Amino acid sequence: MISPSSIDQVFETARVEEVIGDFVQLKKSGTNFKGLSPFSDERTPSFMVSPVKQIWKDFSTGKGGTAVSFLMEHEHFTYPEAIRYLAKKYNIELEETEQTNEQKEKADERESLYLVSEFASKYFQNILQKTDQGKSIGLSYFKERGFTEETIKKFDLGYSLDEWQAFTDEALKKGYKLEYLEKTGLTIVKDEKRFDRFKGRVMFPIKSMSGRVLGFGGRILITDKKAAKYLNSPESDIYHKSKVLYGIYDAKQSIAKEDNCYLVEGYTDVIQFHQTGIKNVVSSSGTALTSEQIRLINRLTKNITVLFDGDAAGMRASLRGIDLILEQGMNVRVCTFPEGEDPDSFARQNTLEELHDYLAENAKDFIQFKASVLYEESKNDPIRKAETIRDIVNSISKIPDRIKKEVYIQECARIMDISESVLFSTLAQMDKKELQEEDKRYKNEQKAFEVIKHQQPVKKVDVQYLMERKIIEILLLYGNKTEDFEDLVLKENDKGDLELEPVIQQARVFEKVFLDLQDDEMQFSNETFKTLYYTIIERLNQDTDFELKTFINSVDQDMANEITTILMDDERYTLDDWNRMDIYPKEKKHTVAQLVSETILSLRCFLIDQKVKEFQQETLKNKIDSNRNILEEVKDYSSLKMLLSRKLNRVL
Incomplete structure (x- = not known):
């Protein structure tokens, strides 16, 4: 069992962006980092990491949490295993007792x-x-x-x-x-x-x-x-061999740093390259390359250089994997070694500098490599040459990026000595066929959607849900802060009229929220938020050094997911990179005190509206004259709402 002091030390030291950066290529996005989801197959980033909040959120699957929960989700670690992994990463010596046989x-x-x-x-x-x-x-x-x-x-x-x-x-x-x-x-x-x-x-x-x-x-x-x-x-x-790459553990940091991954065939190829000094290298472990293995690399870099033996069989085998890599939107280069050599033997016989120079000089773009391999086999046979060209264009059709497609078509036309217009026409036919298949799939999906659409009515916006959610967010982010809160109190002026007078009171945010909700006897309607609310209030009451990441690690996974969803919801819009399109979303400039006051007052106004609606329904239902008490209640609530609206500076 790991001691609590050791766990605290791990929490204090571990940085979520560093931990996740070992598994996912993260790019700066404002104050956050974004990357491709490691839990789903995607080409557009929906994975967000917040260094400030020390949490992460995967918007494609709904998962989220801290560095510890990421390791538990991604690596299927138990909680102690995740702590031990982080301790090893940050050179923290853990105090722990040995597990009993029963454990x-x-x-x-x-x-x-x-x-x-x-x-x-x-x-x-x-x-x-x-x-x-x-x-x-x-x-x-x-x-x-x-x-x-x-x-x-x-x-x-x-x-x-x-x-x-x-x-x-x-x-x-x-x-x-x-x-x-x-x-x-x-x-x-x-x-x-x-x-x-x-x-x-x-x-x-x-x-x-x-x-x-x-x-x-x-x-x-x-x-x-x-x-x-x-x-x-x-x-x-x-162990699922189609989802594993040999050497990925030792190579991941170098792959991200060099922004390139060398892909070889065997175990000894990886080890020999590593020993020579090239560490961004992995192997498919003797199995045919799979989409899952490519996606593993795609998290760390967009660039793959495939290294193959000098024999013809090895070169032919490489062609099968190229299309798979292109389909994932990655950049592919291919390098072959002299006949009779493989990456292992070549690395053993050359220095690091010589190996670097050879790879730099002999790594070809996939189009050049494919053309050179196939052209030699078909140069004296017009039919074979036509098949070769079609094969190359088929590979180009796999590329998602339209600009890259055009550049590669031009290159293919130059190498194979054929007009660009013919190649573009062939590519268009292939794209049209693929588009028709996509359209067919889309229409089938739409039919299924239409059935669901007719079955389910459109849900209205749940205002109370959103406000309760905002209160939880405020408590998580600012609950421990001390703020000056301005309240407007009704006082009699010199003429005997009632008017609102500002009064400043200093309080911790969670105390202000708790007392305001208690004064009006307001209850959370959402059970999850209700549980979260009392859990946070209790923790803030007990712990003056409340830390968000420590708190998230102490709750169960469902609650941790809910917390990260609440905290990262605003961040999801930065994934769309609006600034690149000269669209600049307005930033929030509320003070914490203002945010707390407006949220509580808005919730009060909403609940008053609900209460008035209840009275109206009761009046219509009873259809009797003795509604004077109800009318008095409605009048009082309307006056209260008018007062609250003045505090909010709203026009009714």
């Missing part, structure tokens, strides 16, 4: 899979470094590949003994359950027999963006025609 058993299944994977990673590292078989076989292999001791430890490389159940026996001995060993794929269970999946292989742990071990890649070191050279963990609740 370990209470960990949910997903967490158990993570714990088993973490144990396996440390076990394989230990075997590599401290056993004779590990040193003579595994460590020797890595040293032959040119990996230094520092690199081996950085990437947590390991070795699995060439024995049928050495790992499984050790894991069971340490108290890890067989069902989780099987679910992670580390142990294969067949006919009541169990044996290690990665027997006799060097091990490459595959990590998430936050560094959690999700699965493994294992390479066999002996020649065995029956066994696969590389073997990956099977799919599990924590």
Whole structure:
């Protein structure tokens, strides 16, 4: 269990923009940052981070919260795991007691899979470094590949003994359950027999963006025609190979900093590049490139350079992934190595400067690369050449940006020696076909919408809901502030007439709000706001050093979502970047005291209107003459509203 003082230290130190910046490419937007949502597939930013409020909001999914809640949502951390991650990031030493067996058993299944994977990673590292078989076989292999001791430890490389159940026996001995060993794929269970999946292989742990071990890649070191050279963990609740990139944990900061990501094929390609000094590199781990993997990179940069072996098969394979990258609106360059070389061997034989120079000189734009590969195969065959050109135009059609499309069409015309008008005509046909399909989908969606539209009446604006929401926002942002509040009190003047006279009173904002609402016996109609209101008032009463981020971390996730929605609602409009179109929204210039007074008075006026409507309905319903009392009540309420309106400087 982590001590409260350690948790407080983590909260005080962690910066939400720095934490989220490790996972999402954030761009400055006024006082905030914006970026693409990591929780949905989008091309226009709807994700907002506020350094001032130390919270984030994803308007595409409705999720929001603090740095801790982001890690819990994005990385599926438990609360303690999120705290430990932040402590490690900010070099904070945590005070904590060891978990009991009972607490370990209470960990949910997903967490158990993570714990088993973490144990396996440390076990394989230990075997590599401290056993004779590990040193003579595994460590020797890595040293032959040119990996230094520092690199081996950085990437947590390991070795699995060439024995049928050495790992499984050790894991069971340490108290890890067989069902989780099987679910992670580390142990294969067949006919009541169990044996290690990665027997006799060097091990490459595959990590998430936050560094959690999700699965493994294992390479066999002996020649065995029956066994696969590389073997990956099977799919599990924590490992989905189509959504994971090898090396992303070690590369994420460099990718964002360099604004470019090198994409290679294998584990050793990543490690060798990293060791040479190029750290913004990841691998698709031997699987075909997927849209999910591209979106993972898209959060950090818009630029991908695909690196492939010099063989023809490797170059052909690269073409399949290019269209996927283009569809995501990203910029693609491709670099191939001399025949017989791959990124691993080339990096090993060259210095950092030589590698940088080679990549800079040989990285081609996708159009040049695709044309050069396909043109060589089709230059003497007019039919094949026509197919090649159509293939290139098809790739260009995937690009969302119209200006980029036109530039690439011009480039294609130059390289393939064909008129631009023919290519534009072909592109228009492809775009028209795609547009027709989009239109068809849209019409189907509209039909479904029309059904819903006729079924549901348009909801009216709930004024009381909005005002109650504004009160919660005021308490969260300014509840602890002390302000001078001007109130207008009815006093008799020298002539005996009643007039409004200003009186200044100093009070903390939450006290002013609480007393004003209590004086009029006003109750919240929305149950969520009601709960929030009393929770905030109680906390402000008890804690003179009330901090917003600490408070959000102390409430449950539903309440945290509601809080961030309230606080970030105004910020969502900055996502549209109105200033770029010379539209400048008027900024709020209310003082806090003025904002509090106007909100409370407006709510009072609204509730008076509601009360008068109730009296009117009662009068119509009863249809009797004895309505004098009701009329007196209506008159009193109308007078009160007139008085409140004068305070608000409103004309009735």
